[in-house]
Amino acid sequence: MSFLSGTPRHLLAGALIAMGLAPVAQxxxxxxxxxxxxxxxxIPFIPSITQMVTNPDGTKQLEKFVNAPSFHVRIGTxxxxxxxxxxxxxxxxxxxxxxxxxxxxxxxxxxKMEKGWEFLSSDNLLSVGYWVPQDLVFVDKDKNPVAMAHLxxxxxxxxxxxxxxxxxxxxxxxxxxPRPPYPHYMGVGFGRRYDGQPQGFPDRNALLSIVSIKGKPxxxxxMRAGYIITADGMQLGLTQxxxxxxxxxxxxxxxxxxxxxxxxxxxxxxxxxxxxxxxxNALIDTxxxxxxxxxxxxxxxxxxxxxxxxxxxPATGMPIATYAFTVNPQDPxxxxxxxxxxxxxxxxxxxxxxxxxQVAFDADGGxxxxxxxxxxxxxxx
Numbered sequence: 001m002s003f004l005s006g007t008p009r010h011l012l013a014g015a016l017i018a019m020g021l022a023p024v025a026q027x028x029x030x031x032x033x034x035x036x037x038x039x040x041x042x043i044p045f046i047p048s049i050t051q052m053v054t055n056p057d058g059t060k061q062l063e064k065f066v067n068a069p070s071f072h073v074r075i076g077t078x079x080x081x082x083x084x085x086x087x088x089x090x091x092x093x094x095x096x097x098x099x100x101x102x103x104x105x106x107x108x109x110x111x112k113m114e115k116g117w118e119f120l121s122s123d124n125l126l127s128v129g130y131w132v133p134q135d136l137v138f139v140d141k142d143k144n145p146v147a148m149a150h151l152x153x154x155x156x157x158x159x160x161x162x163x164x165x166x167x168x169x170x171x172x173x174x175x176x177x178p179r180p181p182y183p184h185y186m187g188v189g190f191g192r193r194y195d196g197q198p199q200g201f202p203d204r205n206a207l208l209s210i211v212s213i214k215g216k217p218x219x220x221x222x223m224r225a226g227y228i229i230t231a232d233g234m235q236l237g238l239t240q241x242x243x244x245x246x247x248x249x250x251x252x253x254x255x256x257x258x259x260x261x262x263x264x265x266x267x268x269x270x271x272x273x274x275x276x277x278x279x280x281n282a283l284i285d286t287x288x289x290x291x292x293x294x295x296x297x298x299x300x301x302x303x304x305x306x307x308x309x310x311x312x313x314p315a316t317g318m319p320i321a322t323y324a325f326t327v328n329p330q331d332p333x334x335x336x337x338x339x340x341x342x343x344x345x346x347x348x349x350x351x352x353x354x355x356x357x358q359v360a361f362d363a364d365g366g367x368x369x370x371x372x373x374x375x376x377x378x379x380x381x
Contacts, residue, residue: 032238032248032365039223040237041147041213042230043138045069046085049231053332063332064231065351069286071186074137074145076103083143084184088234091285091348092187093200094118095136095153099181102132102155116154117172118187119165119196122288126165127183128172129156131199136206147236151209156181167196188227188234189283190361191254191265202261207236208363225261226362229286229354231373238362246360246369247320249313253366266368267315270295270347272340274308279315280345284353291335291350294343303327303338311347313370321370323353 051066069088074081075097086095096118102110114131131152138146159181162174188207193200202208208225210218228235228242235242251263268282270293278295293309303309307327312319325334335350353359360369 032362032367034224034238034240034243037222037224037239039218040235040239040242042233042235043071043146044140044233046072056328056330063355065354072139074139075101075134077135077137083139086184086186089185089187089287090189091283091287092118092120092197093189093192094187094204095206096127096156096183096185097153098183099129099155099157103134105132110155115172116199118154119167119170121167121196124162124165126160126162126174127154127156128158129154145215147210148212149206149209150211151204151206156183165196170196170198190263202259202363207234208261210236225364229359243360246371248367248369249320251366251368261363263366266313268347269312269315270345271310272303272307278345280347282313282347284359285348286351288350289336289352291338292348293338293340294346295340296344298340298342300342301340303340305329309338311349321357323349
């Protein structure tokens with residue numbers, strides 16, 4: 001593709017490869033075989049992600065993913081335990097809870113466990129604490145158990161607002177403004193360790209750590225670890241039926257890792273204002289409504305009405321998804337704003353991408369998939 005032409009971009013690609021961040025060619029259109037897997041469950045979202053919106057033509061409709069998706073979760077297995085609202089974020093990996101809400105351990109025991117930290121770049125927020133084993137029970141609107149995960153969570157002891165945090169060094173401290181730690185946050189993304197999350201390993205992902213469904217243990221070999229992001233919730237466990245209509249792209253292993261289920265982000269070719277596209281990684285981020293585009297030869301700006309955006313996934317070969325639009329602030333299918341920065345190519349689409357497509361992540365096989373929403377809110381460009 002044309003994004004590989006020219007010496008400056010070759011040099012940039014070489015530097016990124018050395019850091020393990022450059023995109024590598026991904027096979028598009030592969031179809032995994034899920035016929036052997038039968039265990040699946042829908043973890044429902046709290047309905048607050050829906051809202052009535054107005055289309056450019058003046059018509060109204062109920063739109064999804066207005067807010068960040070969230071779950072109802074109990075900490076521990078006691079049926080009378082408090083139910084918490086926990087935001088779900090595909091832009092990070094790991095569950096964060098206040099240290100005072102950890103179940104089954106005293107504070108003295110917790111502070112002897114592995115030290116942990118995570119930086120959320122969208123909020124410039126560093127969370128520091130300890131990794132502690134916990135049971136998390138997902139419940140429905142009537143507080144009935146749907147599924148239980150067992151994993152280590154980050155028991156947060158302090159949070160700091162850091163405006164100048166070095167995400168490459170990713171140290172557990174920074175100069176900034178302390179704030180009272182009260183996080184209830186569930187990161188379920190993949191390939192995010194380079195972005196201030198050095199401990200964001202696959203075993204810290206609650207959706208890949210399900211041990212029982214509606215009180216019954218998950219039988220070995222029956223559940224394909226992974227999920228589908230739908231407007232109603234997270235469909236856990238990939239099967240032949242629930243993946244029908246998806247088109248998949250093979251992911252690359254995370255640079256330098258030998259861990260199971262450890263995959264790099266999906267790649268994309270990103271273009272604005274009709275220019276040649278640049279290859280980089282892409283993130284479908286449920287945590288934000290806006291879009292961030294990094295391009296090596298762009299100027300920093302906020303795109304205005306009439307500016308064109310084109311994101312093809314993956315970066316090479318036949319795309320499985322094309323997210324293309326001309327900026328119109330009144331169009332609910334688009335992100336709330338599009339910010340462009342001059343940096344190595346990267347696309348954070350924000351969550352409005354999910355109004356056009358459902359997204360699947362196969363953690364066992366290393367696949368990223370998309371399926372057009374049926375029916376779409378309106379025809380996509």
